Amino acid sequence: MEPIEGKLESLGKVLREALAAERSEGDDLLQARASFLRDFSRHHAPSSTLDVPARRRARWLSLALAASLGAALTGMWLWPRSVSFQVGESRPGRLGAVIESVTGHATSLRFSEGSRLLLHEGARMRVLSVGSDGARVLVENGILDVSVAALKTRKTRWEFEAGPYLVTVTGTKFRMAFYSQSRTLSLSTQEGQVVVSGACQKTPKKISAGESVVLSCSTEEDLLPPSEVTQDKNVPIPAPAEAQAEPPSSQPAVFPANAPARGEPAWRGLLAAGRLSDGLHSARLYGFQRACQLATAKELLALSDAARLFGDHSDHKEAVTPLHILRRRFASTTDASAAAFRLGLVAFERKHAYAEAARWFEIYMREQPSGPLMGDAFGRLMQARALSGDVDRAREHAQQYLHRFPEGPYALEARGILSR
Amino acid sequence: MGAEPKTITPLPFFGDDAALVRALCAGHAGAAAAFFDRYARQVRAMLLATVGPDDEIPDLLHEVFIVALDRIDTLRDVTKLASWLSAIAVYVGRAHIRTRYRRKWLRLFSPERTRSWQIEQPSSEARQALREIYAILDKMPLDPRTAFVLRYIHGMTLPDAAEACGTSLSTFKRRLNRATEHFLRVARTRPSLVQHLQDGTRWNQ
Numbered sequence: 001m002e003p004i005e006g007k008l009e010s011l012g013k014v015l016r017e018a019l020a021a022e023r024s025e026g027d028d029l030l031q032a033r034a035s036f037l038r039d040f041s042r043h044h045a046p047s048s049t050l051d052v053p054a055r056r057r058a059r060w061l062s063l064a065l066a067a068s069l070g071a072a073l074t075g076m077w078l079w080p081r082s083v084s085f086q087v088g089e090s091r092p093g094r095l096g097a098v099i100e101s102v103t104g105h106a107t108s109l110r111f112s113e114g115s116r117l118l119l120h121e122g123a124r125m126r127v128l129s130v131g132s133d134g135a136r137v138l139v140e141n142g143i144l145d146v147s148v149a150a151l152k153t154r155k156t157r158w159e160f161e162a163g164p165y166l167v168t169v170t171g172t173k174f175r176m177a178f179y180s181q182s183r184t185l186s187l188s189t190q191e192g193q194v195v196v197s198g199a200c201q202k203t204p205k206k207i208s209a210g211e212s213v214v215l216s217c218s219t220e221e222d223l224l225p226p227s228e229v230t231q232d233k234n235v236p237i238p239a240p241a242e243a244q245a246e247p248p249s250s251q252p253a254v255f256p257a258n259a260p261a262r263g264e265p266a267w268r269g270l271l272a273a274g275r276l277s278d279g280l281h282s283a284r285l286y287g288f289q290r291a292c293q294l295a296t297a298k299e300l301l302a303l304s305d306a307a308r309l310f311g312d313h314s315d316h317k318e319a320v321t322p323l324h325i326l327r328r329r330f331a332s333t334t335d336a337s338a339a340a341f342r343l344g345l346v347a348f349e350r351k352h353a354y355a356e357a358a359r360w361f362e363i364y365m366r367e368q369p370s371g372p373l374m375g376d377a378f379g380r381l382m383q384a385r386a387l388s389g390d391v392d393r394a395r396e397h398a399q400q401y402l403h404r405f406p407e408g409p410y411a412l413e414a415r416g417i418l419s420r
Numbered sequence: 421m422g423a424e425p426k427t428i429t430p431l432p433f434f435g436d437d438a439a440l441v442r443a444l445c446a447g448h449a450g451a452a453a454a455f456f457d458r459y460a461r462q463v464r465a466m467l468l469a470t471v472g473p474d475d476e477i478p479d480l481l482h483e484v485f486i487v488a489l490d491r492i493d494t495l496r497d498v499t500k501l502a503s504w505l506s507a508i509a510v511y512v513g514r515a516h517i518r519t520r521y522r523r524k525w526l527r528l529f530s531p532e533r534t535r536s537w538q539i540e541q542p543s544s545e546a547r548q549a550l551r552e553i554y555a556i557l558d559k560m561p562l563d564p565r566t567a568f569v570l571r572y573i574h575g576m577t578l579p580d581a582a583e584a585c586g587t588s589l590s591t592f593k594r595r596l597n598r599a600t601e602h603f604l605r606v607a608r609t610r611p612s613l614v615q616h617l618q619d620g621t622r623w624n625q
Contacts, residue, residue, distance in 0.1 A: 004600075004617070006573045007616070007617055008600070009572060011549075011553075012571075012575055013575070014546055015549070015572075016469070016573065016574070017467075018547050019468045019469065019472075019550065019573075020468075021546075021547070022473040023468070023477060025464065027478075028464055028477050028478045028481060029460050030483040031454075031478035031482075032454050032456075032460065032478040032479075035478070035479075035482040036456055036481075036485045036486065037456070039482070040452040042487065047570060130452065166447075198446070198447075236437060274547050366435065369450050406599065
């Protein structure tokens with residue numbers, strides 16, 4: 001049989017080539033990818049409820065009733081328009097752009113179908129996408145009051161990403177707070193129900209009206225209290241149209257658990273007070289290396305920031321040393337990932353070592369795929385690739401960035417990269 | 421504002437297959453895109469070999485990944501992710517072939533969906549051979565057909581092909597022998613195929 005087997009093998013090789021020529025691989029992959037990712041984001045959980053045999057039966061039926069389905073599909077083009085939104089009094093909202101509430105003010109967002117968001121002071125978010133039934137929002141940090149309008153004619157679907165968590169909403173009022181440093185999510189529901197999934201939770205969690213919850217996968221000590229999130233049932237979340245500038249909510253200090261005690265080195269107190277330049281000078285007097293060995297994770301980040309902003313621009317050691325020490329002493333923490341991002345910044349801005357910068361930004365994105373800095377890390381990664389001459393990867397990142405943040409701060413640059 | 425609905429494309433996922441599977445089980449959106457990008461070509465090639473050229477290849481490709489995602493937490497050995505996916509592709513391909521057999525009568529109502537290749541003229545001898553061979557395969561029972569396409573058209577080794585079919589090696593070999601005998605018996609009645617079987621491959625793309 002061997003000779004014929006050899007001929008069948010060579011025949012098979014020819015057939016593979018002929019098969020490849022029969023269809024466009026790129027078109028097939030593009031079409032399938034879009035459908036798959038759309039289904040994934042819709043169902044999210046790995047235990048998809050998609051019933052394969054039922055889908056195949058549906059395909060059978062669609063063939064049998066092709067003419068009538070064609071008419072129905074034509075009617076579906078009269079689909080309701082997607083919602084629009086405005087920020088504050090009248091500023092049109094832009095997808096992907098950062099929305100941040102400055103000190104002393106809350107920022108309201110109004111959506112065209114009646115939903116309202118109120119971003120508390122110091123909080124930061126983006127609207128990633130809008131559809132006819134809702135929107136997808138990324139809460140990078142801080143407190144957000146949400147009032148999702150229930151529509152009469154169809155179901156709503158709103159999704160709020162907060163770090164590793166996903167909060168799914170179908171018409172309700174609730175308050176959520178996400179603290180990126182500790183990766184803690186606090187949530188309390190006034191009306192309706194929300195579902196929280198993701199992170200270290202094995203199963204999605206429903207939080208119904210009148211319930212509140214604090215979720216964290218962190219083992220760090222500085223978990224923030226949920227007191228500013230828990231609501232009195234009798235105190236409604238104000239509709240943003242009526243909202244005044246709210247009194248500043250109790251925002252955590254930079255080092256909530258680390259206020260230096262009497263007798264502590266002066267640099268600690270100075271850093272805790274936000275006096276970075278003075279803190280850097282004091283740490284040098286104390287002994288910079290000695291200070292780094294003593295410092296907490298947040299103090300190490302502050303020392304590095306101080307050196308990067310106020311230090312000797314020709315010497316990067318003081319900007320970089322605390323970050324490496326942090327990644328070693330506090331490995332696998334969110335602060336360690338923040339250090340990776342900062343190492344990328346130093347390599348990018350100070351050393352002009354773009355390949356090295358790209359590596360660090362990739363490390364951050366790998367460690368914190370939903371982290372608060374991922375938008376910037378992504379944009380910077382794209383820039384670093386372009387500047388290091390890695391054109392193909394720069395183009396790839398540019399395309400991905402535009403898909404994710406079509407109106408984001410690096411969108412113009414991404415389009416520039418793609419047009420070259 | 422009237423913005424068009426935007427589809428979110430997940431951020432890139434960085435990690436090996438073990439990290440990928442963990443991330444998929446956790447519902448990581450970026451991992452879903454990485455999963456597809458890493459294995460879609462392989463799965464598509466498997467589907468194409470199994471069912472032949474078919475307008476529903478993108479749908480089948482989508483279906484394979486949905487089924488895989490649905491069953492990802494049953495994967496015991498992450499080092500076998502690629503072969504596990506191949507097995508799912510074979511399963512989905514075979515189901516489609518069964519559906520295609522049942523749908524043959526619908527050609528009267530939906531000619532585009534189940535169009536016959538005979539409408540088009542072949543543009544090369546290789547493509548002509550492709551049609552003839554798949555016409556033979558379409559008349560073969562499913563088990564031997566699958567064995568034949570995996571071994572000769574997709575070019576898998578015997579153990580890998582047996583694993584993709586979910587059978588023992590000996591069972592696979594029996595099916596392959598049946599398929600080969602059937603194929604040769606019919607191929608010998610087709611002049612272009614006879615030429616090849618006697619002289620070897622002579623088509624160049």
